[in-house]
Amino acid sequence: xxxxxxxxxxxxxxxPQEQAEILERAAQIKASPFxxxxxxxxxxxxxxxxxxxxxTQVSFAGAIAHLGGFPLVIDGKLAxxxxxxxxxxxxxxxxxxxxxxxxxxxxxxxxxxxxxHSSVPVINALTDExxxxxxLADLLTIREHKGTLAGLTFAYVGDGANNMxxxxxxxMAMSGLHVRIGTPASYQPNPAVLARAVEIASGTGGxxxxxxxxxxxxxxxxxxxxxxxxxxxxxxxxDSRQGSESxxxxxxxxxxxxxxxxxxxxxxxxxxxxxxxEVDAEVIDGPQSVVWDESENRLHAQKAVLSxxxxxxxxxxx
Numbered sequence: 449x450x451x452x453x454x455x456x457x458x459x460x461x462x463x464p465q466e467q468a469e470i471l472e473r474a475a476q477i478k479a480s481p482f483x484x485x486x487x488x489x490x491x492x493x494x495x496x497x498x499x500x501x502x503x504t505q506v507s508f509a510g511a512i513a514h515l516g517g518f519p520l521v522i523d524g525k526l527a528x529x530x531x532x533x534x535x536x537x538x539x540x541x542x543x544x545x546x547x548x549x550x551x552x553x554x555x556x557x558x559x560x561x562x563x564x565h566s567s568v569p570v571i572n573a574l575t576d577e578x579x580x581x582x583x584l585a586d587l588l589t590i591r592e593h594k595g596t597l598a599g600l601t602f603a604y605v606g607d608g609a610n611n612m613x614x615x616x617x618x619x620m621a622m623s624g625l626h627v628r629i630g631t632p633a634s635y636q637p638n639p640a641v642l643a644r645a646v647e648i649a650s651g652t653g654g655x656x657x658x659x660x661x662x663x664x665x666x667x668x669x670x671x672x673x674x675x676x677x678x679x680x681x682x683x684x685x686x687d688s689r690q691g692s693e694s695x696x697x698x699x700x701x702x703x704x705x706x707x708x709x710x711x712x713x714x715x716x717x718x719x720x721x722x723x724x725x726e727v728d729a730e731v732i733d734g735p736q737s738v739v740w741d742e743s744e745n746r747l748h749a750q751k752a753v754l755s756x757x758x759x760x761x762x763x764x765x766x
Contacts, residue, residue, distance in 0.1 A: 451762030455563045455570045456753060457556070459580040459618035460644060464652050466756075467584075467622050474588050474745070474752035486755040487517025491547040493754070495573070498524030498553040503719060503746050504573050504581070508550050511750035517547065530558060539565035548754060569757035577638070579611045582718045583619035584749040589742040590671055593714050598624030598653060603669035603709065605630035605662045605699040606726055608637050612675040612718060617645035617656060624652040630665025631658070632695045662699045669709040673716040674701050674726045690725050701727040706736065714738045 455461060462470065477484050487493065493512045497505065505521065512519040529538050539562050542549050549566060551559050552573035563570040572580055591597055602620050604613060608631025617637060620627045627645065629637060636642075636658065645656045659665045666672055677689045677696045689696065706715065715727075715737045723729040732739060 451760070453567060453569060453762075454757050454760045455566075456580055456757060457559055457563055457570065457572045458578045459583055459615050459622065460648065461580070462622075464622045464624075464648070467587075467619070470584060470749075470752050470756050471588055471591065471623075473756055474584065474748045475591070477751050477755070478588075478745075478748040481514060484514075484751060484755050485516040486758050487512060487515040487547060490516055490518040492518050492520050492545060493548045493550060494520050494522060494542045494546040495550040496522045496524050496527065496529065496552065497573075498529070498551075499574065501552055501573075503743055504552055507746035507750045508573065510747050511754060514747075515751055515754060520546065524553070529553075535561045536565040538562070543567045548758060569754075569761050571753060571757065575611065577611055577614055577641075578618075579615045579718070580619065581746065581749060581753060582612070583615045584753065585742060585745040586616075586673070586716055586718070587619065587623055588745045588749055589716065589738055590714070592741065592745075593738055594670060599626070600670040601626045601628065601668060602671045602673070603628045603630060603666045604673045604675075605665055605701065605705070606674045606696055607631065607635050607677055608658065609635045610675060612673075613637050614641045616673070617641055618648060621645045621649040621654045621656055622652060624649075624654045625671075626655045626657075628657045628659060628665045628669065630662040630699060631660070632699075633660055634695065662705060663708055666705055666708045669713055671714055671716060672701060672706060672709050673718075674699070675718055676720065676722055677726050678722075690722070696726070700725065701731050703728060703730050703734075706731050716742055719743060 509519040543566050548569045550571045550573050556575045556577040602625045604616050608629045649656050717739045
């Protein structure tokens with residue numbers, strides 16, 4: 449019987465139990481970096497970038513190499529997927545030559561179309577709607593510093609309508625965290641994503657709360673996170689989002705706001721960070737910040753995701 453191909457296009461493409469399996473695999477791989485050789489051969493993994501990248505390219509290229517594979521990095525501006533040729537045709541080409549496809553692109557519909565025509569796992573390396581690989585790295589980081597996940601309070605403040613907010617809602621709820629999103633009324637999460645997160649939380653013992661008051665959102669939190677106010681694709685709105693009249697100004701993670709969380713709370717930021725805007729330097733460069741652990745954990749999370757998806761899709765066992 450042919451195995452069903454598994455993809456990671458959004459955070460809830462895996463179950464809570466499966467998410468826990470991936471995180472445990474990531475921890476094991478981190479402890480023994482070259483123990484998993486799922487891509488021995490080397491097998492080729494196609495890695496496409498339509499958007500700017502640093503951590504995603506470094507972590508996926510490193511992860512593929514560590515697993516014994518070869519990262520075939522494709523410049524999206526040259527490939528012009530969906531312009532020069534259809535997404536479906538690109539998928540048909542890549543699946544004949546690659547063990548998996550990793551794509552950092554724009555609309556979620558693009559990566560869903562790629563997966564619909566792919567016979568190998570497709571991984572969302574960031575779209576406008578979701579960033580599931582980042583959330584796995586964040587969960588791994590929280591687990592390392594807190595020893596557990598379920599029952600912790602996670603507070604995200606900033607743009608509640610962006611991809612990080614959506615993935616935090618789904619991914620953190622899946623691990624049983626109490627998720628609070630502090631955001632202006634005009635930047636609320638997608639209602640369908642919010643409803644899905646509430647549904648997930650009801651089965652994991654977590655909870656989801658949307659708040660306009662950033663102080664209320666952060667109060668007593670175990671983990672505080674933020675993201676740039678100018679996500680990729682919103683560069684034309686930079687002046688309004690970062691200017692003196694920015695709707696996000698009171699959501700900046702200052703030392704004062706951070707002090708409202710628990711004394712041993714940790715701070716996360718997926719990077720790149722803009723000190724003086726969404727976070728103050730004394731916070732991101734201070735003792736509660738774990739952003740560099742978080743950044744490194746992208747490598748271990750990517751390895752675990754690739755290994756797990758390939759195995760579940762009928763690939764080689766470890």
